[in-house]
Amino acid sequence: MNKVFALLTFYSAVLVSMPAFSASNLVYCSEGSPESFNPQITLSGTARNATAPTLYNRLLDFEPGTTKLVPSLAKRWEISPDNRSYTFELRDDVSFHSTAYFTPSRKMNADDVLFSFNRQLDKEHPYHMVGGGTYQYFQGMGMDKLITKVEKLGDHRVRIELSQPEAPFLSNLAMPFMSILSSEYSEQLQRENRKADIDMLPVGTGPFKFRRYQKGTSIRYKANEAYWQGQPAIGNLVFSITPDPSVRYMKLKKGECDLVVYPSPSDIAQIKSQSGMVLAEEDGLNIGYLAMNTEKPPFDNVQVRRAIAHALNKQAYINAVYLGNAELAINPYPPSMWSHNDEVAQYEYNPEKARKLLQKAGYSDGFKVTLWTLPVSRPYNPNGRKMGEMMQQDLAKIGVEVELVSYDWGTYLDKVKRGEHDMVQLGWAGDNGDPDNFLYTLFSCDSVQRGSNNSRYCQPEFESLIKRARRESDLATREQLYREALRVFSEDVPVIPIAHSKVFRALSSRVEGYVMDPFDVDNFFPLSVSSNRQQ
Template identity: 70%
Template sequence: MKLSNKFIQIFLAGLLTSPIAYASENIVYCSEGSPESFNPQKILSGTGRNATSLTIYNRLLEFEPGTTNVIPSLATSWDISGDKTEYTFKLRKGVQFHQTAYFKPTREFNADDVIFSINRQLDLKHPYHLVGGGAYQYFQGMGMHNLIESVEKVDNYTVKIKLNKPEAPFISNMAMPFMSILSEEYAAQLANLGRKENIDTLPVGTGPFKYRRYLKDSVIRYNAHASYWQGKTAIDNLIFSITPDASVRYQKLKKGECDIAVYPSPADIASIQKNEKLELRELDGLNIGYLAMNTEKPPFNNLSVRRAIAHALDKQSYINAIYLGKAKPAINPYPSTVWSYHEDIDTYEYNPQKARQLLKEAGFDKGFKTTLWTLPVSRPFNPNGRKMGELMQQDLAKVGIEVELVTYDWGTYLDKVKRGEHDIVQLGWTGDNGDPDNFLYTLFSCDSVDRGSNNSRYCQKSFDSLIKTARSESDRKKREALYQKALQIFSHDVPVIPIAHAKVYRALRNTVSGYIMDPFDVDHFYNLEVINK
């Protein structure tokens, strides 16, 4: 019998999406969303980091799983010059790139791959810089394009990176996902074929898993990298089951259709804890959920309006209703576990009367209309964007601000926010390296406005000067004093309203072994195993 092409397509899609009994050497991971790209250089979200940076790729340096400690990876060691502007990395030998259906490497990882991976983001004239639009939000948002003077090949296994000035967080930044190493040989092959864009959609790395296929918004499949330099993982196949709804993820976990479920709903926590076949892991999150006001747009360029909104929002009610008490009210843009946290700042208690008075002083005694964008995916810093939006809508209506709730799919949401199309938007951040710079410079510097990571589009010269000076200062006490002054300015200007620092949860079947909770809210898959119980 001859099968139609349409039937074959439907059959294959069913194989990718249907709940089947997976073999014990497989791990099914219920993810909350789809990655924006399969290249960590192009990714800003935690969703994308989990799907790429800890599966497909490695970096010169890594964070030790479960800690903020930097350890060697593709680099075995590094030396720093006396003036702290030159970093020389010794590279690991014998590292193999993935062999896939679309690429067969002819050589091992070497210095050419490091130079390609950094210069693609750094050099405006690089043949791959404009592929995919030329936006590298992390690299640019963190100022790496202004910091790195050059990347030089000393020999095949030695690379020297020269900086324009000293920068205290540089080594930690080198361990972050956007510094992942791509294959220069693969890039050259794609250029010859006229398919450069495939480098971001059909990925090749050195990591523990090889990309196999992706069915948009449904499933991602990976195979173990048999020649992985740390040794092959115990998992033969890693499957991401993309499941935006937290309650559906929980149901899949209970049925055995997934082994790990991210971000369980606070309402399901107690039930998970009672289930003998499941385990709940918990960690204080290195995160902040916030409401950003677009300070480039009226009326949010008016300080009194921003302060009025801050006083209008009942944050504790959101923590009770949305997080079910599994979070702490926020006053700083990062939690107290990050050094330089500062309590001697302006805070904005829930006070509708004061909010109405501030609006009157700003010339809005009759209020105004605006839009509030609600987070379309479940994140630990905001488990239910729509419900939180409805509560915020009610609070703002009490002081005369009429709010229309708006949302988009995750990729469109991020892209539109990057372009500054929003009025007020729900977003959040999970720290990447444990340094205050990763919050303050990345999210609120003048440089990061145009690069897309500054969602409030806040640019204040005194604040900007303090956080930039702190980046170049190696003395931690001096850095701390600079950051605390910056936090005082920030709280006075209130470009964003810090809402909550949330606990982070993962739900696992008790047959999963080797799982480690991570302060950066990422998931490590390399050490996982499935055991029989």
Template identity: 45%
Template sequence: MIKALLSLMVPCGSVLILSACQPDIPETIQQGMVYCSEGSPESFNPQRVTSGTTIDAISQQLYDRLLDIDPASGELLPALATQWRLSDDGKTYWFTLRPDVQFHHTAFFSPSRTLNAKDVTFTFNRITQTDHPYHATGGAVYPYFQSVDWGSLVKAVVAENSNTVRFELSRPDSSFLSNLATDFAAILSAEYAEQLLQQNQPELLDQRPIGTGPFFFKEYKKNQFIRYYRHPEYWRGKVELTQLVFDLVPDNAKRMAKLLTHECDVVAYPRNAELKLIAERPDVEVQSQISMNVGFWAFNTQKPPFDNVLVRKALAYAINKDAILDAVYFGYADKAKTLLPPTSWAFYHDLPEQQYDPIKAQELLAQAGYPKGFSMDIWAMPVQRLYNPNALKMAELMQADLAKIGVKASIVSFEWNSFRRKLSEFEHDSVLIGWAADNADPDNFFRPLLSCSAAESGSNRANWCDPNFDNLINQALLTADIKQRRSFYLTAQLYLDEQMPLVSIAHSKRFQAKSVKITGVTINPYGGISMAAARKSL
């Protein structure tokens, strides 16, 4: 099967490989890699999604960003921008672009130039300008940027010359540079977009991608596989893998079976219960990484009875987090008491921990007017994520806990893309989901998950809009002083504990399992995965 996925005849001189003939099939099999992923991407443009499943499959494989993040320190690093500076009032940024960065040459697009400032202005003006020819393509949905209120923040993105871009902001924002380093801020090709407009096919910009990343798009069959070829002119240097295949396997047991039978080289998110089995085999191994993430249980606060804070607190007291950590995470996670993990500089160490107390839960339900409980649903993700390796198992444990206080919970799940669509339409009562940070700034946990802007964009799973909370997290962005920012974030965490729009459950390590023949697959604390340095040995 692995040979079937990797083998693809390409004639000598194909536009897909510009510098030489495509390697013969045995060499292609040897130098290619199969990554077994947990689901199909929603789009091939990171601007359009927040799903980690999609980001893993596309962002760092196909694209680059203006800035990168050092996985060890969290510091910002040059990427497509080699340097940047800020005005004294904190509202204007200038970026100098890296020269000689090549876009992908494919069967459907041959660029006539290298990266320049037009590509950067196109990328971000598409998001903010409602009259932009590409703004409404695909539904004008840019969930991450909408959740951080990018539209009101960014007044203009201007090309001063071919290699200098100016961002004009309406107010200072200490998270701005960090947001440019997220996987969502991928730089697109303005020239390719213009070609598609002339062909009257603008929707293909998000479906048949062009970027500057280490691989270029070749083929996609929904719910089956994605095929990429290496970008021979990648600006960071030679990519070792000749091709990269994402084998789309939602079932965790099937993914693991494919790894053990060598049909996959790497598998995403093995269940924690399987880690010991993997460790006992000589041909496979586990990679782990401390990760900035949180798994949580969000209530749809616009639906009764979840609009009642007493009900939300009662449900929080009813859940036995220790049992969940044992049965779902198998000890490979820390119990959460707030959205922020303990590694964040804004973490509230002295915040009281939510206790498991069914008696207190029943008392609060009675105070709220539900002495006999009620019925509700718990939506459980059909895929495994680092912050929740088994949502269905977690839901079953919670279902049993809730029954003890008279709450009858039904467990609901759908195919992953349907699940996310219905979730963004707020059809749920509650949902088990989570978040993996995209950068080191604490804002990355608060605004994308619980701001009023995030409720409008659909990424606020609690559907919670509280002006008091919004004011706290917005004030934290107006200053660059860490002590002042931390003070606002501590108050915000205390306020969340009082209002309980969601229950933070766990902060987990990130795991992936792979063949010992594979090296260089990079996972980092801020989400995403890179195959740019991956190699396969004999």
């Protein structure tokens, strides 16, 4: 048996089972299993919700429900006049989790910050290669090139040196991949030759402590009674892993779940009318798209990519898959974000124009291709299979024969990262309110090798524009650079933006304190549950 899962089984056996339902318990119906319990090495929203708001904190955070930066593990910070040096003063009252497998002997300090940053930054770090040495956010956002030094100035004082000014740097520090892990725990695991356990038996400073994980079934957490912001009202938090959105809704009706992620569009009307239920909704900071692998023929030909864009009836997908709860996408991020540009090349549904473009590209007889359909329900695509079938029918009209393929979520992401796909459905939810989080993370040359650029797109003019925008401090100049980058992007069409969807949560009226988050994160710390359970 794998050592990690052997340990998980052991800890499951020794921990006391949680009572079925009480006022201090909250059951969260999630959509899938996380790839890991360390947000440094994960990319999916599934893993983010299972780790960042539950187990960990960061130097900075976003005020719940907003894009406003607030202090977290760092009480305050100073920025040098040249914007290349950031000095942080850390809190001195923060404890790491005490669990069945680790008991801390000290409070969080600068050593933990250095460990958490340098694991991702330093290729010679003893933990860098644990899990394969790929840090998709950190590397895909260019943090490995940006950060030149992380220096301890005292037990609770840290300085970070940058190679150049970086406008979104502070916002990036509030993202899940910059969570602070325990250096002391890492030393224990290294002594015991169990370094890989740091990613599956987590220790953080967050409001909940990890108890146990049963893959594909559940994750159990316990309130961190020593949490530096105060003990959570929820004593036990359970993630009930339920991939089918209709099943999640039925569990909510039966009182088996208190909070449901991504309800099916077909259930929205019923949820609104049900007594004892509340529907929370917000315009999502997201994009659902179809990526074409530009490293593979025929998608290395821009005429083919434009043909595919003209062949897809995006409005039909919004009507049938999202049931109208989405907005037609033009750019790879929504109109609510600054620098959005609707004066770019747009590809109306036009099969005749698509066929002519294929002829021009030398594919008069069409071609065969695989299209990978999303295996889980995500807000940016609630039903990948149905959308895939509609895309398959649309592409058949222009002579493109499509085979639909899918895998379990973890395998799907891993294969896409390796570039094994032809066309693939994916999407993105913004993490920090900055266009850089979409354009650099998803479409830069750096992000091709790091695994977050699903189109494998690397274009010199586009690359120059988004890099200049990162270094620019003047907002108006940054906006103009991004608008120009979007023009180039739309002409090259490496991905076809499909929709910006509304984001929904369904919850029991027993749940109090819930606030929708612009980054599609569920914050459990502010929640409480009343004692009257709806039947």
